[in-house]
Amino acid sequence: MHSLEQPSLIGAQLLHDPVLNKGTAFTEKERDVYRLRGLLPPRVNSQDQQVARVLENLRRKDTDLERYIFMMALQDRNETLFYRLILDHLEELVPIIYTPTVGRACQEYGHIFRRPRGIFISLEDAGRVANLLCNWPYKEIRVVVVTDGERILGLGDLGADGMGIPVGKLSLYTACGGIDPTLCLPVTIDVGTNNENLLRDPLYIGRGHPRVCGQSYDALMKEFVDAVEGLFPHALIQFEDFGNKNAFRLLAEYRDKTCAFNDDIQGTAAVVLAGLHSASKLTQRSLADQRYLFFGAGEAGTGIADLLVAEMKSSGLSEKAARNCCWFIDSKGLVVSERRDLAKHKVRYAHHHSFMTDPVSIIGAVRPAAIIGASGQPGVFSEAVLKLMGGINERPIIFALSNPTSKSECTAEAAYRCTGGRAIFASGSPFDPIVIDGRKLVPSQGNNVYIFPGLGLGTVAAESRRVTDAMLLAAARTLAGEVSKSDLAEGRIYPRLARIRQVSVKIAVAVAKAAYDQGLTAQREPLDLEAYIRDQMYIPTYTDYA
Ligand code: NAI
Numbered sequence: 001m002h003s004l005e006q007p008s009l010i011g012a013q014l015l016h017d018p019v020l021n022k023g024t025a026f027t028e029k030e031r032d033v034y035r036l037r038g039l040l041p042p043r044v045n046s047q048d049q050q051v052a053r054v055l056e057n058l059r060r061k062d063t064d065l066e067r068y069i070f071m072m073a074l075q076d077r078n079e080t081l082f083y084r085l086i087l088d089h090l091e092e093l094v095p096i097i098y099t100p101t102v103g104r105a106c107q108e109y110g111h112i113f114r115r116p117r118g119i120f121i122s123l124e125d126a127g128r129v130a131n132l133l134c135n136w137p138y139k140e141i142r143v144v145v146v147t148d149g150e151r152i153l154g155l156g157d158l159g160a161d162g163m164g165i166p167v168g169k170l171s172l173y174t175a176c177g178g179i180d181p182t183l184c185l186p187v188t189i190d191v192g193t194n195n196e197n198l199l200r201d202p203l204y205i206g207r208g209h210p211r212v213c214g215q216s217y218d219a220l221m222k223e224f225v226d227a228v229e230g231l232f233p234h235a236l237i238q239f240e241d242f243g244n245k246n247a248f249r250l251l252a253e254y255r256d257k258t259c260a261f262n263d264d265i266q267g268t269a270a271v272v273l274a275g276l277h278s279a280s281k282l283t284q285r286s287l288a289d290q291r292y293l294f295f296g297a298g299e300a301g302t303g304i305a306d307l308l309v310a311e312m313k314s315s316g317l318s319e320k321a322a323r324n325c326c327w328f329i330d331s332k333g334l335v336v337s338e339r340r341d342l343a344k345h346k347v348r349y350a351h352h353h354s355f356m357t358d359p360v361s362i363i364g365a366v367r368p369a370a371i372i373g374a375s376g377q378p379g380v381f382s383e384a385v386l387k388l389m390g391g392i393n394e395r396p397i398i399f400a401l402s403n404p405t406s407k408s409e410c411t412a413e414a415a416y417r418c419t420g421g422r423a424i425f426a427s428g429s430p431f432d433p434i435v436i437d438g439r440k441l442v443p444s445q446g447n448n449v450y451i452f453p454g455l456g457l458g459t460v461a462a463e464s465r466r467v468t469d470a471m472l473l474a475a476a477r478t479l480a481g482e483v484s485k486s487d488l489a490e491g492r493i494y495p496r497l498a499r500i501r502q503v504s505v506k507i508a509v510a511v512a513k514a515a516y517d518q519g520l521t522a523q524r525e526p527l528d529l530e531a532y533i534r535d536q537m538y539i540p541t542y543t544d545y546a
Helices: 011-015 028-033 047-060 064-077 079-088 090-097 101-107 129-134 159-177 196-200 215-231 244-254 263-283 299-314 319-324 359-366 383-392 412-418 452-461 469-481 485-489 497-517 529-535
Strands: 119-122 143-147 184-190 236-239 260-262 292-295 326-329 370-373 397-400 424-427 434-436 439-441
Touching (some): 047 079, 064 079, 079 159, 090 159, 101 159, 143 159, 159 184, 215 244, 236 244, 244 263, 244 299, 263 485, 299 326, 452 497, 469 497
Parallel strands (some): 119 184
16 A cells, blocks of 8 residues: 655656655755756754754644644645654644634635645536546545535534535544545535534635535435446545435445445544443443433444444344344433434334423433433533432533534533532544643543544455444444553553554454354455555655665
């Protein structure tokens, strides 16, 4: 999967190629061979010196949005240095290049826009989508992240300005999963936007018409998937931040036809399932032995429940019994069978129970071990909710997953304070550690970044034709297995982000193994699968061109 090559470019063109450029790190010999003499300052820097310089500049910026803009400019200038910097400072930089800052960046995308990255496909391109993909400068693509911008994080319809998301996600595939950046393709399908502010904004980068749906939307998506399959036969397609309706439809349409998954539905599910596996170690209760109350019955919530049900079934529970463990509240109230307004994906979790709307009364009736927030509604885990969870559970599981931070169902501080520090807490966006009664508690971040880079690496390394539940379950179990006793003692239910590359390799091995076991690939399983996968990983150090 490597794309290393001796540059065919020379002089200024080489300096302006972000994949090949090394900036001040070009050696004396390379400066002669590639006609760079005079174009660079005389002193040759090491990559470490370059990292120190960019870090100093980055930290001088006043806001996270400015840091984001700085990072994007670095990516456009010198990709190797960009990835070296991220890998060396993951905990500091993942929140800059991804959630929460990327959300802010997408809200401002048309205003901070400097240089395009990725392929934009609009309705006007119907009939020539393959030609557009051929315009991309790299011909071997293994991971495609595609959005239509309708539901960017918890921020709603950002239309073509949502391109920041596929770009950011793919940066994480490379940084955390070691997928070579030239094998990654960000795509935005621009079918319009219903965001009035954007339609009025002269600097908006997309087509200025309302969102188109129906037949022409479906035909464009089909043409896109077919074109990817035709041009890049071993590529994984990740559907990202599609609106609720299309997300479920597209996943149902393509998951059994091509190598595709939806990160909001399935990636979230795997990362949360891993968190629940870890929490089980703290509560000493099995997954099947407790109830889960979801706030939010959308992509994230029902995706988590579906995978949780698959996991409980794999341990011997019947489908019905497993579903009976999962309860939902949506914008209207408790999801129950007497309701006639339920979308299809909610019906399978509608239980025979009286309809209720007050979350505190619902918790009193359902008595869940865990509340899982995927509602995009800040504050729905009120003090009363949290205190009641602490009252009925020794170690209440509180997952406030909505992004960005401003949408979180509660803060880490509230979760710990209202439960006397007993909560097992995870959130979608990061929170700082809290000290309660002299004890340091580290909130966990149920970030999909723990799953999708390893899932992607394993899928493409094995050249799997599909992404199956078995692969997702393997990823979740492996992630939970990477949490150490000392992590758990501090309240962490995920490994430290600094270990993400090692964790991604382990996940990739488990995912690839599941693909081989299910006969999803024409490849023979390598004798040393881990070595085979490690050998394919991109490492952001400079190659000697001379
Ligand atoms: P969605 O729009 O598909 O679903 C939202 C759901 O929340 C709907 O079922 C809606 O009826 C419900 N809801 C609205 N108000 C509510 C209330 N007051 N109480 C209970 N439910 C209510 O959105 P999706 O994709 O499921 O995402 C939801 C949130 O989860 C977003 O904020 C997103 O950022 C977050 N998320 C977090 C991830 C992570 O942390 N790893 C990954 C994916 C999503």
